[in-house]
Amino acid sequence: MKGSTTMKAASLLSTLFASSALAQDKYTDTKTGIEFWRQVVSDQQTPGGFEWGYALPGEPTGANDEYIGYIKGSLESGRQGWSGISHGGGMPNALLLVAWPEKDAVKTIFAYAGGYVAPDTYTGNANITQISSTVTDTDFTLIYHCQGCWVWNQNGAEGSQLPTSEVQVIGWAQHDKIFSGTWVQHNKGQSQFGAPVADARNAKYSDWVKLGPPTGTPVPSPSGSPTASATPTPTACTGTPSATESYDYIVVGGGAGGIPVADKLSESGKSVLLLEKGPPSLAQFGGTMGPEWVTSNNLSRFDVPGLCNQIWVDSAGVACTDIDQMAGCVLGGGAAVNAALWWKPVDIDFDYNFPTGWKSADMKSAVDRVFKRIPGTDTPSMDGKRYKQEGYDVLSGALGADGWKYVVANNQQNEKNRVYSHSPFMYENGQRQGPLGAYLPTALARKNFKLKMNTMVRRIVRDGGKATGVELDGACGGIIKLNPGGRVILSAGTFGSSKVLFRSGIGPKDQLSIVKNSAVDGPTFINESSWINLPVGQNLDDHTNTDLVIKHPNISFYDFYKAWDTPPEDDKTAYLSKRSGILAQSAPNIGPLAWEVIKGSDGIDKQLQWTARVEGPGANDTHHLTISQYLGRGATSRGALSINGALNIVVSKAPYLQNDADTGAVIAGIKSMMAAIKKNPAIEFQVPSANQTVEQYVASLPKTPQARRANHWIGTAKIGTDSGLTGGTAVVDLNTQVYGTDNIHVVDASIFPGHITTNPTSYIVTVAEHAAAKILALAGSGSGKPTSSAAPVKPSAKPTPTQASNTPVPPKSSAKPTPTGKPVEAWGQCGGQGYTGSTNCVAGYKCQTENQWNQWYAQCVPV
Numbered sequence: 001m002k003g004s005t006t007m008k009a010a011s012l013l014s015t016l017f018a019s020s021a022l023a024q025d026k027y028t029d030t031k032t033g034i035e036f037w038r039q040v041v042s043d044q045q046t047p048g049g050f051e052w053g054y055a056l057p058g059e060p061t062g063a064n065d066e067y068i069g070y071i072k073g074s075l076e077s078g079r080q081g082w083s084g085i086s087h088g089g090g091m092p093n094a095l096l097l098v099a100w101p102e103k104d105a106v107k108t109i110f111a112y113a114g115g116y117v118a119p120d121t122y123t124g125n126a127n128i129t130q131i132s133s134t135v136t137d138t139d140f141t142l143i144y145h146c147q148g149c150w151v152w153n154q155n156g157a158e159g160s161q162l163p164t165s166e167v168q169v170i171g172w173a174q175h176d177k178i179f180s181g182t183w184v185q186h187n188k189g190q191s192q193f194g195a196p197v198a199d200a201r202n203a204k205y206s207d208w209v210k211l212g213p214p215t216g217t218p219v220p221s222p223s224g225s226p227t228a229s230a231t232p233t234p235t236a237c238t239g240t241p242s243a244t245e246s247y248d249y250i251v252v253g254g255g256a257g258g259i260p261v262a263d264k265l266s267e268s269g270k271s272v273l274l275l276e277k278g279p280p281s282l283a284q285f286g287g288t289m290g291p292e293w294v295t296s297n298n299l300s301r302f303d304v305p306g307l308c309n310q311i312w313v314d315s316a317g318v319a320c321t322d323i324d325q326m327a328g329c330v331l332g333g334g335a336a337v338n339a340a341l342w343w344k345p346v347d348i349d350f351d352y353n354f355p356t357g358w359k360s361a362d363m364k365s366a367v368d369r370v371f372k373r374i375p376g377t378d379t380p381s382m383d384g385k386r387y388k389q390e391g392y393d394v395l396s397g398a399l400g401a402d403g404w405k406y407v408v409a410n411n412q413q414n415e416k417n418r419v420y421s422h423s424p425f426m427y428e429n430g431q432r433q434g435p436l437g438a439y440l441p442t443a444l445a446r447k448n449f450k451l452k453m454n455t456m457v458r459r460i461v462r463d464g465g466k467a468t469g470v471e472l473d474g475a476c477g478g479i480i481k482l483n484p485g486g487r488v489i490l491s492a493g494t495f496g497s498s499k500v501l502f503r504s505g506i507g508p509k510d511q512l513s514i515v516k517n518s519a520v521d522g523p524t525f526i527n528e529s530s531w532i533n534l535p536v537g538q539n540l541d542d543h544t545n546t547d548l549v550i551k552h553p554n555i556s557f558y559d560f561y562k563a564w565d566t567p568p569e570d571d572k573t574a575y576l577s578k579r580s581g582i583l584a585q586s587a588p589n590i591g592p593l594a595w596e597v598i599k600g601s602d603g604i605d606k607q608l609q610w611t612a613r614v615e616g617p618g619a620n621d622t623h624h625l626t627i628s629q630y631l632g633r634g635a636t637s638r639g640a641l642s643i644n645g646a647l648n649i650v651v652s653k654a655p656y657l658q659n660d661a662d663t664g665a666v667i668a669g670i671k672s673m674m675a676a677i678k679k680n681p682a683i684e685f686q687v688p689s690a691n692q693t694v695e696q697y698v699a700s701l702p703k704t705p706q707a708r709r710a711n712h713w714i715g716t717a718k719i720g721t722d723s724g725l726t727g728g729t730a731v732v733d734l735n736t737q738v739y740g741t742d743n744i745h746v747v748d749a750s751i752f753p754g755h756i757t758t759n760p761t762s763y764i765v766t767v768a769e770h771a772a773a774k775i776l777a778l779a780g781s782g783s784g785k786p787t788s789s790a791a792p793v794k795p796s797a798k799p800t801p802t803q804a805s806n807t808p809v810p811p812k813s814s815a816k817p818t819p820t821g822k823p824v825e826a827w828g829q830c831g832g833q834g835y836t837g838s839t840n841c842v843a844g845y846k847c848q849t850e851n852q853w854n855q856w857y858a859q860c861v862p863v
Contacts, residue, residue: 641716
């Protein structure tokens with residue numbers, strides 16, 4: 001990458017562990033004589049460089065919760081800048097330490113963030129004692145004694161990373177201004193590295209801790225408390241529900257599962273309420289987030305494919321704040337923020353993973369319906385061209401030379417062994433659509449459907465096993481009731497649905513006890529006699545991500561991050577006027593995709609997917625291709641998630657490479673890919689390094705979410721016939737109904753029993769289609785009409801990301817029909833069922849009515 005965009009994508013985590021091995025050493029401070037294990041981050045990864053080191057007691061202490069640390073942070077002109085570390089590896093749910101210069105001294109502060117939000121001042125018991133410090137015009141150093149730093153507790157949100165394993169994962173970040181009491185996004189890079197515990201232990205530790213001021217003397221924090229970032233998190237809804245408001249179906253979560261299932265349920269004529277905790281995303285539904293060149297053209301950041309990676313740079317108001325992993329909390333969920341890869345499901349994924357009634361033959365009609373609505377495209381630019389394909393050409397050429405076969409992925413979806421392809425995307429007319437564009441407009445056109453955004457559900461209200469409504473959280477408050485015979489469907493994702501179940505008294509007893517003892521939910525938590533003991537949160541799975549990095553002179557990096565504010569004028573014009581060019585493609589220039597099946601030592605076929613993208617770990621990596629291996633179907637390693645006292649969801653057990661069979665498949669797959677790459681002698685391997693074997697490389701990568709996640713989380717409310725009520729592993733039955741309940745369902749990735757071949761979005765939509773049919777077939781489906789004393793609320797103005805919205809802003813031209821005959825602007829609505837505005841378009845554009853992405857919305861597109 002170029003310039004200050006270094007590592008903003010936060011996508012090369014495992015790569016960094018490997019490349020950083022060359023920059024790890026033993027360092028002795030000449031002033032104090034303290035010997036540190038040290039990590040050196042080069043100025044290619046962060047301007048001016050960064051160093052961190054630590055020393056641990058020779059033997060674990062009683063609390064095992066202290067260390068001596070060393071920070072060397074780089075400064076800009078005028079001694080500006082701060083440097084920080086995370087004691088947990090990632091930013092969320094970990095103790096953060098930030099240091100910066102003030103004249104000739106160094107100041108520090110502890111902070112904590114429950115999610116991807118501006119941190120708060122840490123209120124726990126961590127203590128720092130400075131041993132020595134120096135400040136120059138170009139950098140500062142700090143040696144300090146940190147006590148209570150490997151275990152943290154922020155108002156009940158607990159976490160730890162004790163030095164008891166082989167490696168601790170440490171995160172770092174830098175900014176070019178000193179800390180002034182207001183948190184801003186780090187802009188000089190951030191990442192993680194692995195710190196080997198054994199190399200940091202030293203018998204001299206007890207002498208070194210005596211070098212500084214008396215133990216317990218804290219370093220003063222800056223005056224004033226840190227304040228939130230300038231970009232606030234969206235607020236909850238502004239009003240409470242009507243006392244008489246009730247519905248036949250309440251769907252919680254407006255993502256890839258919730259939107260389709262709500263749409264399909266509303267087709268029945270029954271009353272349906274869809275609740276989304278986040279703000280609108282796409283502009284046609286009221287989304288307004290994005291740079292000026294986008295928003296001034298009736299678009300949002302989520303519409304433009306080339307801006308999709310921006311979530312790793314600027315996630316305020318977009319990422320969920322109550323989980324410790326990156327996830328989208330906006331209308332559309334992950335389908336609004338991801339790279340929009342769109343794969344036709346592979347038959348064996350259903351046949352291998354899913355129970356009776358959910359096999360590939362059972363799912364075929366649902367797959368057909370989904371792909372009729374969302375066919376996808378592997379040429380998202382509307383001029384039919386693919387841009388900057390040098391990375392694709394280099395890798396695909398090597399694969400072809402090694403005998404791998406080219407396929408058109410969604411035409412030959414069941415061919416997934418030693419094949420490669422271009423990637424299909426859920427884009428239409430050069431913009432993101434997917435389940436948002438294909439299902440939500442049809443639901444919104446029905447009078448029996450209602451959508452509320454910025455509305456978070458606290459818990460399901462139930463009487464024994466029968467749900468009677470949902471209670472809203474935050475500023476909303478109040479209860480929305482179910483009609484007699486009604487049902488609640490949780491579609492809040494692997495993390496979100498688990499959280500609602502926990503807060504509703506459904507889950508393992510140890511997790512429900514945490515909720516019972518929490519300050520927020522404890523006083524009103526459901527009585528223990530009504531708890532439903534199910535393995536919610538268990539069976540957590542994710543694609544295990546392992547990166548390779550290669551270099552070739554023909555590969556050319558395009559700076560999508562710079563394009564956020566200042567895209568090249570020609571690229572901006574091509575996109576805005578014709579929805580063409582590189583900005584119509586997903587960042588960071590994805591492709592090719594490749595697949596291979598490896599027979600595991602346990603006899604199970606292990607499915608691997610390789611996803612290539614043009615970027616590397618360093619600031620000047622302009623000719624690099626990162627190739628991420630995802631271990632999917634057939635992996636048997638599983639993890640777990642938990643809820644903490646602050647009611648945040650955390651990964652408590654990582655699901656990566658817990659056995660030799662899974663690990664061996666990853667190693668075999670890397671060797672196979674490397675053998676293919678070597679068919680092109682001009683390709684240079686960057687990761688693994690030349691002095692590492694594949695086995696050494698894989699062993700060097702911590703098995704943590706920070707190092708190995710693909711963010712394709714599934715499995716925590718598993719579907720199956722072995723009820724968790726009687727010691728089995730399933731949370732929901734074959735109708736997606738939660739065991740032990742009469743009318744509570746889960747429909748999202750959390751019901752997947754095991755992982756699949758590809759990115760999961762299309763599978764989630766397909767499962768939602770199939771589940772909706774099963775739910776509708778159940779007896780007792782309600783009255784068919786919403787009951788409410790108040791008419792549906794219509795917004796008086798387009799909501800901003802921080803406003804509440806009980807109904808979405810409809811597509812622009814349908815809110816106030818264009819006067820008959822007046823030309824509609826480029827990309828505006830010009831037709832669709834129920835549309836009454838003008839069907840004329842401005843010169844050079846036509847109203848696309850054929851092959852449009854759904855019958856409810858037609859756009860003015862270039863002639």
